[in-house]
Amino acid sequence: MSGVERVGPSGPVEKPRGEVTVEKEGRLVVRVRLPLPTSARPQLLLQLRPKKGEPEGTGRHVELEPAGQDQWRAVLEAAPALEEGRWDAYVVGAPGEERTPLLPGLRDLRALVSGGSDGRPTPVAVRIPYATKDGRLAVRAWWRAMHAEAGRIVLAGDSMTVTARLFGARLGKGAAASLNRRGQDTAVRRIALRAEGDQDLSFTVDYEELVAEGGGPGAGKAPVIWDVYVHPATGAPRIRVARLLDDIADRKAVFVYPATVLGGVSARPYYTFDNDLSVEVTPQRAR
Template identity: 90%
Template sequence: MSGSDRVGLSGPVEQPRGEMTVEEEGRLVVRVRLPLPASARPRLLLQPRPKKGEPEESGRYVELEPAGQDQWRAVLEAAPALEEGRWDAYVVGVPGEERTPLLPGLRDLRALVSGGGDGRTAPVAVRIPYATKDGRLAVRAWWRAMHAEAGRIVLAGDSMTVTARLFGARLGDGAAVSLHRRGQDTAVRQIALRAQGDQEFSFTVDYGELVTDGGGPGAGKAPVVWDVYVHPVTGAPRIRVARLLDDIADRKTVFVYPATVFGGVSARPYYTFDNDLSVEVGPRRRR
């Protein structure tokens, strides 16, 4: 049944709408307008969205407590953290419904706007409420034991310079940035970094280095994607460079960088579906 056709205890009931506030400590406060008797026991359900072809896993339930006439409130504490992925919000306990999707209401994300300051510790756990493309309320979550937060990206000539900060690791001997080409014949380009202390660093990617030795796309072929990592010390596991510490759940369509054209190709930095930093190198487009 659609939201406008659902029938509650005393007639038609609007589909519930959820408001979410992210607090500085990382907890989520959820407020839901739902006309139910005070004796009802509705619950908030955050359901992880399964990957294509995989079964649905168990979700996270939180009790909704009465908070005024037709108002209910739940608090999702910072711990335990949500696993990385997208979590759809539902209400369970509405008469006649197995689970009811929440429509998006006000989302107070002011605690996230300042980004990753010096006070943030590892592991990095992030929760960002957002409205899905089909108009529902969901939460985008990341959990990373080690993380490299991308900052400012400056484009100049045929290169880009990125500032970043490490969480959960320290820079030491042999620290370097590496770009890994996606695909079966993975190639790697290693780049020196400039350290400012043991966590802050910057690096410059010369796009020309990504097209040498067959690294770039051929004429008329699909673009080549290079994923950006940092190795904090020699022999350490690589850490993905990403931008997670603010209020933007889907950065890919929000931060769109211009392409640099040189020779027969074009190159541009971009953020992936998971807000990870990559570089796309493609054939030069004809106008």
């Protein structure tokens, strides 16, 4: 439960390890082994990773309370919600000390496995602890006032059928799905959807129609990306289709769908770095 091997005069020298339990209400319970006196006042720090070229903002500090011999515990309540993004976890031994990155320990994500889509409040706030590529503990957070949760995706022939459930909005007159070509706001393919109540829906994307709409790259050109949205009613704001309500922080490399070949291009659905649903149209390599 700890990566601590040596202790300096002002606290741990080696990186401690954090165990995280996600509770049903969205609360995070973090347990850390720190060989410090109980009179110490260490803190858990969650620091939002800034976008490239931007400075760090203010992080979220939570007191670590004694929980046994060299054991400390912090509880991050569900409210207020974390801003959408990736939050790196640190321990601060005392005010003014440098922060120490937390190594990932056991992560109990059972409360997230079922998806929790029934009766979920809005805005949709999601937190998933995970291990970064460089071996640190972090929390992936989403916060969306309106959300379309992607369900099953069925591939058949030259098309894909997507099921989804709306949160924070209801289906009304003029509801539709749309695919928007990334980087070209005027390139939009609107698709009729099938409503199953006022929240559940499905729609079918014909890959050939995407290519006909100018979505097919020429030979040797870069792939064309179409981002998937739902418009719950005429004039309503579009809602990004994504898969957020489970225990997978990064879907892109986990959910890999097969590509469909259409002449000189191939098309496939995929989840982006932010777990949003998109379609990639890629030129076929000459053999």
